[in-house]
Amino acid sequence: MKHFVDMYDVSLRYGEDEDGTLALRNATMRVDSGEFVAVVGPSGCGKSTLMKVITGLWSPTRGAVIVDGREVERPLSITGMAFQNPTLLPWRTTLDNVMLPLEIVQPHAAKFRRERTRYEAKARELLALVGLKDFEEKYPWQLSGGMQQRASICRALIHDPSLLMLDEPFGALDMFTREELWLAMQDIWIARRPTVILVTHDLREAVFLADRIFVMSARPGRIIAERTVELARPRALSMTYEPYAVGLVQNLRDHIHGAREAA
Amino acid sequence: MSEIAVPARARRRGKLSRNRAFRRLLPWLVVAAIFLIWQVLVTGLRIESFVLPSPSAIFAAGWQWRGPILENSLQTFFTTAIGFGFAIVFGALAGIAIGSSPLVYDGFYPALVGFNTIPKVAVVPILIIWFGVGSIPAIITAFLLAFFPILVNVATGIATVEPELQDVLRALGASKWQMIRKVGLPRAMPYFFASLKVAITVAFVGSIIAETVGSNSGIGNLMLVASSRFEVPLAFAGLLVTGAMGIAMYAVAGAIEARMTGWATRGNTGLNK
Numbered sequence: 001m002k003h004f005v006d007m008y009d010v011s012l013r014y015g016e017d018e019d020g021t022l023a024l025r026n027a028t029m030r031v032d033s034g035e036f037v038a039v040v041g042p043s044g045c046g047k048s049t050l051m052k053v054i055t056g057l058w059s060p061t062r063g064a065v066i067v068d069g070r071e072v073e074r075p076l077s078i079t080g081m082a083f084q085n086p087t088l089l090p091w092r093t094t095l096d097n098v099m100l101p102l103e104i105v106q107p108h109a110a111k112f113r114r115e116r117t118r119y120e121a122k123a124r125e126l127l128a129l130v131g132l133k134d135f136e137e138k139y140p141w142q143l144s145g146g147m148q149q150r151a152s153i154c155r156a157l158i159h160d161p162s163l164l165m166l167d168e169p170f171g172a173l174d175m176f177t178r179e180e181l182w183l184a185m186q187d188i189w190i191a192r193r194p195t196v197i198l199v200t201h202d203l204r205e206a207v208f209l210a211d212r213i214f215v216m217s218a219r220p221g222r223i224i225a226e227r228t229v230e231l232a233r234p235r236a237l238s239m240t241y242e243p244y245a246v247g248l249v250q251n252l253r254d255h256i257h258g259a260r261e262a263a
Numbered sequence: 264m265s266e267i268a269v270p271a272r273a274r275r276r277g278k279l280s281r282n283r284a285f286r287r288l289l290p291w292l293v294v295a296a297i298f299l300i301w302q303v304l305v306t307g308l309r310i311e312s313f314v315l316p317s318p319s320a321i322f323a324a325g326w327q328w329r330g331p332i333l334e335n336s337l338q339t340f341f342t343t344a345i346g347f348g349f350a351i352v353f354g355a356l357a358g359i360a361i362g363s364s365p366l367v368y369d370g371f372y373p374a375l376v377g378f379n380t381i382p383k384v385a386v387v388p389i390l391i392i393w394f395g396v397g398s399i400p401a402i403i404t405a406f407l408l409a410f411f412p413i414l415v416n417v418a419t420g421i422a423t424v425e426p427e428l429q430d431v432l433r434a435l436g437a438s439k440w441q442m443i444r445k446v447g448l449p450r451a452m453p454y455f456f457a458s459l460k461v462a463i464t465v466a467f468v469g470s471i472i473a474e475t476v477g478s479n480s481g482i483g484n485l486m487l488v489a490s491s492r493f494e495v496p497l498a499f500a501g502l503l504v505t506g507a508m509g510i511a512m513y514a515v516a517g518a519i520e521a522r523m524t525g526w527a528t529r530g531n532t533g534l535n536k
Contacts (some may be wrong), residue, residue: 055434077436087428091449091526100445104435139526155431165434 003066004033004195005054005163010063011220012049023049024060025220031212033162034193038206041216042256047199050221051165054197055079067163077105079163080156080194084171086148088140094151095136098123101159108159126154129191130184146177150184157188166198170205179237182208186234203249204240207231215252217259225255316496325500331485336504339470339481342398343512346405347466354410354462355455358417362451363443368418379411384472391477401473401481408469409462416458420451453527456520463512471505482508 012024023046031037039047052058054065056072065072080101088097102108102119112119127136130150140148149169156164170178182205189196189209200206206213207229215225227248231239239245298318304310305317312320325332360367361375383404390400424446432442474483486501 052430055430057430057433075433075436077434079434081431081434083427083431085425085427087425087431089428089446089449091452091524101435103445104432104437104441106436141526159435 003030004035004068005029005031005197006066007050007054008064008066010053010060010065012046012053012058013061022220024053025222026063027216027222029214029223031195031197033195035212036189036196036198036210037212037214038198038200038210039214039216040200040203040206040252040256041221042218042259043201045216045218045259046221047216048167050216051081051167051197051199055081055163055165076163078161079165080159080161081165082149082152082156082167082169084168086140086145086152088148088151088155090140093137093139094127094132094143095120095123097140097151098127098154098158100155105159123154123158126158127151129188130154130181146173146181149173149177149181153181153185153188157192157194160192160194162194164194164196166196166200168200169198171201178202178205183237185209190234203252204245206252207245207248208235208237208240213248213252215255215259224259225252227252313493313495316499320496321499321503324494324496325503328497328500332482332500332504335480335482335485336508338398339401339467339474339483340508342401342470342474342481343405343463343467346402346469347409347463349402349406350409350413350462350466351459353406354413354458355417357410358414358451358455359421359443359448361414362418362421363439363447368422375411375414383407383469384476387473387476390473396477396479398478398480401470401478404469404473405466406469409466412458412461412465413455416454417451420454421447424450453520453524456516456524460513460516460520463516464509467505467509467512 007027007029010024010027011022013022014020027046027050029039029050039050041047049058053060054067054072056065056067056075059073067076068078088094089100092100099119102112102123108119124133124136127133127150130153132147132150132154135143135147135151140151143151149172153166153169156166170181173181186209196209198206198209210229213227213229214223215227216222217224229248231245240249302318305315310317316324357371361371362368386407387400387404390403394400394403421443424442428446429442432446437445470481471483474481475487478484482501482505486498486505489495489497489501
């Protein structure tokens with residue numbers, strides 16, 4: 001089977017000369033189409049750098065990234081991104097924030113004005129899916145942190161991206177909100193099946209959401225382990241406390257500890 | 264102790280609204296108090312009118328010369344408005360260019376800072392040599408003073424877009440121009456409108472400086488002529504009118520700011536929405 005994302009032997013060094021920090025070293029990772037993978041690792045291991053390389057925001061010093069059969073040379077326009085910080089635009093309502101990608105990404109941008117009602121319906125539908133019905137006309141500062149993050153995820157999804165990049169999107173939320181959003185995220189993924197790469201430091205989160213988990217070493221980051229999560233979908237939160245999941249979390253934790261010690 | 268129990272909230276609200284009315288009145292009270300003390304001191308210490316005229320003498324002079332004062336104030340107002348208008352257009356355009364392009368920034372910014380440091384009063388005589396005595400040097404001086412704060416603020420607003428937000432847009436394939444239009448410009452708006460308050464007041468100062476140095480009309484010229492004829496109360500009346508106009512222009516710019524960029528000042532008004 002062909003891989004949707006194929007990152008081959010990628011190294012990235014900050015700065016232009018040999019003295020720059022090496023953020024990634026010979027990182028190799030393959031993700032299938034429609035797969036949900038998580039990348040975990042010690043803090044500062046280059047997880048966010050990995051995201052930027054895959055989406056083409058930064059080009060690797062060595063190696064190559066191939067997405068959807070083509071080498072990535074400039075920012076991909078098929079990606080949706082969400083970060084730890086919701087980065088909503090404070091001058092736009094929730095609905096307008098969610099619709100922002102439609103004003104930029106083709107073919108939507110060309111017909112956005114004409115078909116605004118249709119797009120608006122689509123955005124409302126998506127917001128309802130994450131429990132933000134009746135908040136469409138509110139401004140970001142009128143929403144709680146968890147609601148802002150939901151809106152941010154909707155913005156990442158509105159243009160039906162084939163690749164969804166999530167950089168610790170639930171990191172700044174409290175435990176209850178986080179678990180709620182895991183469920184919402186799972187529902188969305190089951191309904192639309194985008195390819196998702198989730199960067200996180202929460203191992204339970206990785207086990208709950210992902211099909212496959214990659215473990216990165218400390219900087220310079222590379223992939224040191226890979227685990228498949230054998231849990232049926234849709235998953236329930238309680239599953240993360242069952243022996244299989246607990247064992248997996250423990251195993252991942254050992255790997256990360258090992259990675260930190262080695263550094 | 265009162266017989267009727269008033270709910271704590273209602274009592275607090277009553278106090279709050281009285282407070283608000285008082286705060287609105289406060290600036291007027293302060294001004295009135297200053298004039299009162301001034302009047303008492305001048306009368307009590309028998310200070311000569313050509314040294315420091317009393318407020319009553321100033322108001323009398325102002326009333327007596329109301330025709331010329333009005334005419335010259337209007338002249339200054341229009342000079343300021345025209346210079347300010349040009350400053351908005353060119354300041355905003357230059358700000359967008361400098362804020363969105365590191366190359367333009369590196370190339371032009373040092374020169375602009377250098378130019379801004381030159382005291383504009385030193386430039387006025389040169390402008391008079393070039394354009395003659397009249398409104399044009401005053402308009403240009405107003406423009407020169409107001410241009411820079413607008414430019415710096417717009418550039419700052421555009422240049423300080425969060426890196427993550429830039430990533431979101433770049434990952435969507437947004438062009439440079441789309442990033443400026445969708446994010447840079449709206450983000451720069453609070454900076455822009457805040458700078459208008461500063462810019463309008465310095466533009467006003469610029470007009471008056473130019474009128475004082477070389478013009479035959481305007482409130483600056485009126486004050487110059489009044490002082491040279493030892494009509495000190497009239498010169499002070501000119502000063503008062505200048506101050507009042509400055510406040511009025513600042514207030515208008517502030518009202519526009521609050522209206523246009525309410526989302527950025529939600530801290531003060533958000534509770535009422």
